Amino acid sequence: MSEVAPKVYGWCPGALRPMMSGDGLVVRIRAPLGRLTSDQAQAVADLSQRYGNGLLDLSARANLQMRGVSEKDHPILIAALQDLGLVDTDAATEARRNVLITPFWNQGDETHKLGQQLSNALTAATDLSLPGKFGFAIDTGPSPVLRDTAADIRIERNSDGLVLIADRAETGLPVTAATAVKEALSLAHWFLAHGGAPDGRGRMKTLIARRGPPSAHVANLGSPAERPILGQTATGQLVGLEFGQIPATSYAQLATHRALRLTPWRALLVEGASNLAPLPGLILDATDPRLRVSVCTGAPGCTQALSPTRQLARDLAPHVPAKSPLHLSGCAKGCAHPAAAPLTLTATGADTFNLIRNGKASDPPAKTHLSAADLRASPDLLTKGS
Ligand code: SF4
Incomplete structure (x- = not known):
């Protein structure tokens, strides 16, 4: 276990109730029906560059997130988002309207x-x-x-x-x-x-x-389906975002003439699209090794992070076995993948990681005191030995 107990907030940031993080306010947009029109998406991309860090994140509940917003700019940003019809009238309504809808x-x-x-x-x-x-x-x-x-x-x-x-x-x-x-x-x-x-x-x-459920709940459930990872669907093209994040410039380009639907799978469904061209931060190939890695914000963006995470995730991705996805976590909280994963690296210090096999970020490690340099030099540390 990591020596540092991460803080559990018990609520998620919204647009009207943002959360302060290491790089400013986190502003999460709960787009109605998880869909932004072409005009809305391009305006959000512009706002991200003007008031945020120029990147957009997709949350595990299909919300769109801006980071790096200052307290001074927050009211201006909210007014702009309200003009676009993307923000509720008050924080209580925003929190209550927590509806995820299948993108198809x-x-x-x-x-x-x-x-x-x-x-x-x-x-x-x-x-x-x-x-x-x-x-x-x-x-x-x-x-x-x-x-x-x-x-x-x-x-x-x-x-x-x-x-x-x-x-x-x-x-x-x-x-x-x-x-x-x-x-x-x-x-x-x-x-x-x-x-x-x-x-x-x-x-x-x-x-x-x-x-147990209420006594009237007696109907059988349907069997779940395999969802498409990426590629063509009847509704449009499903494209991946590198570790759930995309430069606002790429987001704007993707939205040219097309509405974007948000999914909880680090992917966007581009309505009516096919054969989209590559863009920075976009993943078009379902076998791309970056899809095998879940990684959180890490340092310096998250105040609880003990180490940077994203570049290490990028560097390790080509070495992650297809059948053993990697979760790389900036602390024991494990935000990017709360469940157990075949391989987990949990930061325990400025440049030290625990390796956990078949467990969560907070579980007992198989290896300790791994540095980012060790892992880059010998990525087989992930899979070899005990
Ligand atoms: S898991 Fe990552 S994002 Fe979550 S609190 Fe820890 S460092 Fe921050």
Whole structure:
């Protein structure tokens, strides 16, 4: 274990409630339905260069993030984002409207309508006081593709129709397009009424592990599908971002004439696109070794980081075995990959890392005191010996 215990905040930054980090404010944009029009995307890219560090990050819940914003510029940035229709009227609404939607929807289809209805219902539900990270997923394509993404309440499809699921429950409630949103909000109230958030914190999966789902949740769940990694889909081209980050200039170019959909997979879906040209920070090939590495912001961007991470990730990526992805973490918190990974490097000092095999960033190491120079010189340290 690292000697330094990382701080757990229990909430995620938003645009209206940004989080201070090592390089300024982190401003996270929760774009309605996870989609930015061409004009919105190009304006956000411009704002990132004007008020942020000129880079855009994609979060694990498909939110777009700017970093390096000063407190002085924050109000100007928010006014500009509000003019673009990308920010709610207040921080409580922004936090509550935590809806992730499968990116493979079509204009006017059931998924699209449910996404709009649920977002509107959560915006209006001022009596609903949910924990900061509590979220909803609308995963109503032919088969679910968002099961690996954190969400507390899910709307999916089984062989009979729509089903509402409390996260980690093995059965759900049969619903229709007309009842799904109302029942989703009822399930959120059930979570609160049954002690799911003592002291304002808590997740559905913990409550379900403790007492199971409501008794009416008897429907079987659908089987999850393999999601496309990158490449052509019926909705457009899915392109990867190097470690979930892209220069704002590349983002703007990608958005020329096209809307961008945000995904939780460090990838953007470029609507209607095919055969996109390479751009800095963009990954077009599904076998690119950088896709095998998860890495967090690291130093100096994160105040909790004990070491820089990104350049080391870039240098080690070609040596990471295809079947053993690497998680490189600036501290034991493991933000970039909270679950266990085949290989994890956790910074324990300014230039020292622990190597953990088949574990989380905070688990006991197989090797200690590895420097970045050691790892660059002998990347087989990752896989050889004990
Ligand atoms: S895991 Fe990385 S981003 Fe998260 S707190 Fe630690 S250093 Fe910061």
